[in-house]
Amino acid sequence: MSQDQEYEASIEGMTVEAELHLKEDAMDGAPVGITISDPSIPDNPLIYVNDSFVEITGYDREKILGTNCRFLQGEETDPEKVTAMADAVGEEEPVAVELVNYRKDGERFWNRVEIAPIRDESGEVTHFVGYQADVTDRKEAELALARERETLDHLLSRVTTLVPDITDTIVRAASRESLEAALTDRFAEVADFSGAWLGRYNPSTGRISPVAGDTRPPESLVVAGDSARAASIAGAIESGSVAVTETAATLFEGPGEQLGAAALIPLQYRETVYGLLAVAAPDPAVFDDRETAVLGALGQAAGAAINALESSTLESAASVIEARLEITDEEMDVVELAECVGAEVTLEARAPVETGQSPAADGPSLLLSISGVPGDAVTESVEAHDLGPVRVVADREEGAVIEWSPPDGPLARTLADDAVRLVSLSATPSGARLQFEAASEHMANTVVGRFREGCRGVELLAFHEVAAEPDTAANFRESVSDSLTERQFEALQKAYVSGFFAWPRDVEGEQLAAAMDIHPSTFHQHLRAAERKLIAAFFDR
Numbered sequence: 001m002s003q004d005q006e007y008e009a010s011i012e013g014m015t016v017e018a019e020l021h022l023k024e025d026a027m028d029g030a031p032v033g034i035t036i037s038d039p040s041i042p043d044n045p046l047i048y049v050n051d052s053f054v055e056i057t058g059y060d061r062e063k064i065l066g067t068n069c070r071f072l073q074g075e076e077t078d079p080e081k082v083t084a085m086a087d088a089v090g091e092e093e094p095v096a097v098e099l100v101n102y103r104k105d106g107e108r109f110w111n112r113v114e115i116a117p118i119r120d121e122s123g124e125v126t127h128f129v130g131y132q133a134d135v136t137d138r139k140e141a142e143l144a145l146a147r148e149r150e151t152l153d154h155l156l157s158r159v160t161t162l163v164p165d166i167t168d169t170i171v172r173a174a175s176r177e178s179l180e181a182a183l184t185d186r187f188a189e190v191a192d193f194s195g196a197w198l199g200r201y202n203p204s205t206g207r208i209s210p211v212a213g214d215t216r217p218p219e220s221l222v223v224a225g226d227s228a229r230a231a232s233i234a235g236a237i238e239s240g241s242v243a244v245t246e247t248a249a250t251l252f253e254g255p256g257e258q259l260g261a262a263a264l265i266p267l268q269y270r271e272t273v274y275g276l277l278a279v280a281a282p283d284p285a286v287f288d289d290r291e292t293a294v295l296g297a298l299g300q301a302a303g304a305a306i307n308a309l310e311s312s313t314l315e316s317a318a319s320v321i322e323a324r325l326e327i328t329d330e331e332m333d334v335v336e337l338a339e340c341v342g343a344e345v346t347l348e349a350r351a352p353v354e355t356g357q358s359p360a361a362d363g364p365s366l367l368l369s370i371s372g373v374p375g376d377a378v379t380e381s382v383e384a385h386d387l388g389p390v391r392v393v394a395d396r397e398e399g400a401v402i403e404w405s406p407p408d409g410p411l412a413r414t415l416a417d418d419a420v421r422l423v424s425l426s427a428t429p430s431g432a433r434l435q436f437e438a439a440s441e442h443m444a445n446t447v448v449g450r451f452r453e454g455c456r457g458v459e460l461l462a463f464h465e466v467a468a469e470p471d472t473a474a475n476f477r478e479s480v481s482d483s484l485t486e487r488q489f490e491a492l493q494k495a496y497v498s499g500f501f502a503w504p505r506d507v508e509g510e511q512l513a514a515a516m517d518i519h520p521s522t523f524h525q526h527l528r529a530a531e532r533k534l535i536a537a538f539f540d541r
Contacts, residue, residue, distance in 0.1 A: 033132035058104035072101035110139035170305040184213035195280040203449030236264040242292040265299040269307040270417040310419030313439035320437040320468045321444040328431040328457035339429040340385040347425035364415035375400035410454035491526035
């Protein structure tokens with residue numbers, strides 16, 4: 001007997017009841033939810049659901065039968081998809097949609113629903129069959145991909161519009177004041193934003209002082225406090241990241257309906273926060289994660305630019321702010337250094353970190369004199385007290401010269417981050433004194449605040465504006481010439497123009513001495529004294 005003949009014999013031998021049971025068992029075992037509804041009954045209720053439908057929805061079969069399938073709908077169910085299914089059923093047409101449904105326990109899931117009419121021999125619709133499949137994993141993956149694409153599109157839009165404009169503003173700024181004004185103007189022009197202002201942060205007073213922007217508050221704002229405004233400002237300052245607040249009306253001068261939310265952007269370079277840029281928007285949704293990432297990067301770029309402008313101003317300023325501090329904190333690192341070596345510690349110079357030869361390659365280093373203590377004793381004491389990397393530069397009769405990298409603290413952060421010039425530093429086991437110069441009062445206050453925050457017993461001995469001689473090549477030559485005697489100047493000049501400093505030498509000292517009509521030893525004394533003054537002038541600038 002052929003396979004077709006066996007199939008026909010199997011069907012003919014099956015009763016109608018057995019055939020119906022077989023089909024019902026097949027539907028009950030199907031891996032997708034199957035429902036059958038009867039449109040001849042009011043509200044087109046379900047008259048059959050299979051086991052998979054019960055498992056997907058979590059409802060008991062007895063509670064389901066006799067009800068319309070809309071009980072699966074909830075708050076996030078798309079009404080347009082519901083209308084599409086209702087219209088298709090009304091027109092007796094098949095339909096397929098994907099929409100959010102809810103299980104008995106309230107858990108939402110994505111349901112792919114396909115509905116098709118069942119017709120009798122005359123073509124009349126007698127029932128509707130529905131197929132349901134839980135497609136949550138696939139749908140959420142699609143939505144996540146769509147969100148990622150949206151994020152990339154947003155970032156691309158900002159990178160191609162806002163970021164170049166702000167970057168150009170930063171590069172073109174000739175002064176800190178012009179940079180601050182240009183930043184607020186540019187942000188205020190962005191279509192999504194309704195206002196912007198910029199304030200300078202003074203850690204010494206704990207206040208933000210608005211300096212630019214048409215919508216800025218008329219008075220300075222405190223960082224500390226119990227208000228939501230103070231908490232938002234403190235959050236941005238302390239974390240160094242963008243803080244978003246919906247209390248924008250307390251931060252801006254302007255129409256309240258335009259101030260739905262505000263982003264507080266710290267203008268930070270390394271550990272130093274120079275200020276805060278506040279940007280408002282009518283819609284809080286503007287400041288999502290992707291937008292705050294862009295704003296945070298722009299804030300860091302602006303902070304670096306302010307640091308560079310302060311540094312360049314310091315080198316060319318006609319006047320600077322001079323500040324002198326006395327610190328009686330025995331736990332301050334340089335005071336601990338003096339305590340562990342049992343001697344006075346004095347700053348000689350700041351070592352250049354660009355050479356990569358400092359004891360700690362990742363931090364600034366200082367050249368210090370240690371009175372009356374040999375180098376090996378200094379090294380042993382500093383390493384025993386874990387006071388940072390140290391290297392002996394010279395062992396002299398009057399004491400050692402060391403290169404020392406201070407551990408993390410106000411001194412190290414000031415050296416690494418702040419646009420100031422450390423003029424002098426001395427420490428004994430009981431305290432330290434330091435003097436520095438800054439290009440602006442705000443920068444000087446920033447450093448004073450850093451030490452007050454990190455050390456005890458900080459007293460401000462002096463804080464005033466002093467004249468600063470421009471550091472030009474002409475001034476340098478003049479200062480060296482003034483320090484030389486006539487014979488020292490003559491010896492240095494003749495040696496230079498005659499090739500004495502070339503290698504191999506074009507002329508020997510005896511010939512130059514004869515030209516000056518002096519003994520060779522006298523010539524070398526004049527030359528060595530001139531070299532010493534020239535080098536001192538260079539390093540003491």
